[in-house]
Amino acid sequence: MSLLSIHDLSLSFRGVHGTTEVLHGISLDIAPGEKVALVGESGSGKSVTARIVLGLLQELPSARIQGEVRFEGQDMSGLSRKQLAANRGTEISMIFQDPTSSLNPTFIIERQFAEVIRRRNPSATREDCIRIAAQALADTAIPDVERVLASYPFQLSGGMNQRVMIAMALVNKPKLLIADEPGTALDVTVQAQTLQLMRQLTDDHQAAVFFISHNLGVVREFADRVYVIYRGRIVEDGPTEAIFADPRHAYTRALMNAVPRITGTGLPDIPERSDSFEAPQISHGSAS
Amino acid sequence: MTLLALKNVTKTFRVNQREVQAVRNVSFDVREGECLAIVGESGSGKTTLANMILGLLGATTGEIHFRDAPLPARRPPELRRQIQFVQQNPLSALNAKRTVGSSVRLGLDTYRIGERAARKAAVEAALEAVGLEPELARRPPGALSGGQRQRVGIARALAVEPSLVVLDEPTSALDVLVQARVLRLLNELRAAKKLTYVFITHDLAVVRNIADRCVVLKEGQIVEMGETAALFDDPQHNYTRNLIRAVPVVDQTEVELRNKLGKFND
Numbered sequence: 138m139s140l141l142s143i144h145d146l147s148l149s150f151r152g153v154h155g156t157t158e159v160l161h162g163i164s165l166d167i168a169p170g171e172k173v174a175l176v177g178e179s180g181s182g183k184s185v186t187a188r189i190v191l192g193l194l195q196e197l198p199s200a201r202i203q204g205e206v207r208f209e210g211q212d213m214s215g216l217s218r219k220q221l222a223a224n225r226g227t228e229i230s231m232i233f234q235d236p237t238s239s240l241n242p243t244f245i246i247e248r249q250f251a252e253v254i255r256r257r258n259p260s261a262t263r264e265d266c267i268r269i270a271a272q273a274l275a276d277t278a279i280p281d282v283e284r285v286l287a288s289y290p291f292q293l294s295g296g297m298n299q300r301v302m303i304a305m306a307l308v309n310k311p312k313l314l315i316a317d318e319p320g321t322a323l324d325v326t327v328q329a330q331t332l333q334l335m336r337q338l339t340d341d342h343q344a345a346v347f348f349i350s351h352n353l354g355v356v357r358e359f360a361d362r363v364y365v366i367y368r369g370r371i372v373e374d375g376p377t378e379a380i381f382a383d384p385r386h387a388y389t390r391a392l393m394n395a396v397p398r399i400t401g402t403g404l405p406d407i408p409e410r411s412d413s414f415e416a417p418q419i420s421h422g423s424a425s
Numbered sequence: 426m427t428l429l430a431l432k433n434v435t436k437t438f439r440v441n442q443r444e445v446q447a448v449r450n451v452s453f454d455v456r457e458g459e460c461l462a463i464v465g466e467s468g469s470g471k472t473t474l475a476n477m478i479l480g481l482l483g484a485t486t487g488e489i490h491f492r493d494a495p496l497p498a499r500r501p502p503e504l505r506r507q508i509q510f511v512q513q514n515p516l517s518a519l520n521a522k523r524t525v526g527s528s529v530r531l532g533l534d535t536y537r538i539g540e541r542a543a544r545k546a547a548v549e550a551a552l553e554a555v556g557l558e559p560e561l562a563r564r565p566p567g568a569l570s571g572g573q574r575q576r577v578g579i580a581r582a583l584a585v586e587p588s589l590v591v592l593d594e595p596t597s598a599l600d601v602l603v604q605a606r607v608l609r610l611l612n613e614l615r616a617a618k619k620l621t622y623v624f625i626t627h628d629l630a631v632v633r634n635i636a637d638r639c640v641v642l643k644e645g646q647i648v649e650m651g652e653t654a655a656l657f658d659d660p661q662h663n664y665t666r667n668l669i670r671a672v673p674v675v676d677q678t679e680v681e682l683r684n685k686l687g688k689f690n691d
Contacts, residue, residue: 178600178601178602178603179570179571179599179600179603180570294467294468295467321597323467324466324467324627325627325628325629325668325671325672326466326627326667326668326671327466327467328671328673329670329671329673332673351600351601351602352600352601352673353601353675354630354672354673354674354675355673357673357674357675358673358674381675391602392601392602393675394605395601395602395604395605396601396630396673396675397604397605397608397628397630397631397633397634398630398633398634398674398675398676398678398679399629399630399633399657399669399672399674399679399682399683400633400676400678400679400682401633401634401653401654401657402634403634404605404608404609404612404634404635405605405609406609407602407605407606409606
């Protein structure tokens, strides 16, 4: 059974200049423990999809959402705002692009951890929270746990904040972790470490990952299965190996060409628009 | 011919009564017409180096020469015009309250380039040169996409006809498709306008495809320097190897290159 199942999801925003269609009926599934990537360019609808899964866009009066999102078999449209909020940080958690701006600058790390831990366990004492947080941080191979817990985010490096965010996102043992371009705000070595750490920890916790990115190179390193999204439509999907061995959709090939190669194959010429990008979805069959 | 030369440049900052050496005894030449990349992790001193080349920071010791003459601490307008800057984040680099056109025009007015009456046309030409519609000149930067804004950043730098452009992570805030287009544009403009680039980045895959030569910085010091192709074929330093190995790859040939580098590690 799927952990997360999205069926024919569409989204539009009502604005002063009329309605903007953002998602045109996308469907995707994530099995428990599976790492699934949604890949596309800026504005393709990746991040809004993640926000719908988190139940954040449902609160926006201008957003019109249609279709079905099921988490553990339960239809999320039937959930109240309160129930959606209760899922966040416990069953579903999220890691954002820029760790330093995503943490609260006015509280030390210990206090931010306590807030998260108490979402699952409201009666946790300060000592409990420190113990749990220290263990979670130690799992991310942070050497100086006590110093980190007593620090404000600005006192830590970007790489360190990224580890803190991953530890915080996983501390309540969520079943699904949403990662929105983790590490792209950091340099390549920290990004590589982040991906390695995320893979190791989500395996340990048996958490599924919904991974959002524009870079197919990053996706290849991380995901079991890939969905490619273009202008609010899924254009290609399949197991990571199959997509990389045989990318069939013109847009997938363009995305792949766009990644600069360390072998120095030159800078590709990629068209702004192409009719072939609008071609119908290609599926490579299921992974397992 | 050498356009820019750094000679034993050191920059020391005082932080909480402690001295931190951000750049230590760095020397290299930038040849006219080349694209020289400066690579390294965050905190390696790349941006401090850029700020010194631009004259936004003074060197603590050492000298920077431009066309064989040392750059003075207070640069005359002509020298400032010659060395231009493209920043990482085009949204924060552009004044949100100015239209795109007036941001581009500011340089023309400052350095008194061309007749006043001809400057409107010059702004439009500068935007067209980077592939933007001239009509965008009337828009604020907030109404543009990330890729369009970075093109405006490039148009603004190139409008004043510099000879050297310092690009500080010009594409790391952009998605891969937009990055590919902007990198191509930068390459075409360099050839067409005979520009010299100092290209600062942490992304070695970008460097491999755009830079002629490469300087690798670690903790403010140069650990390795050379022709890009040679550096990737046989990196001498473990730090360089790890930077290359950290790049996420797509092709099997890249995996092979990475594995080859991995064997030498440790």
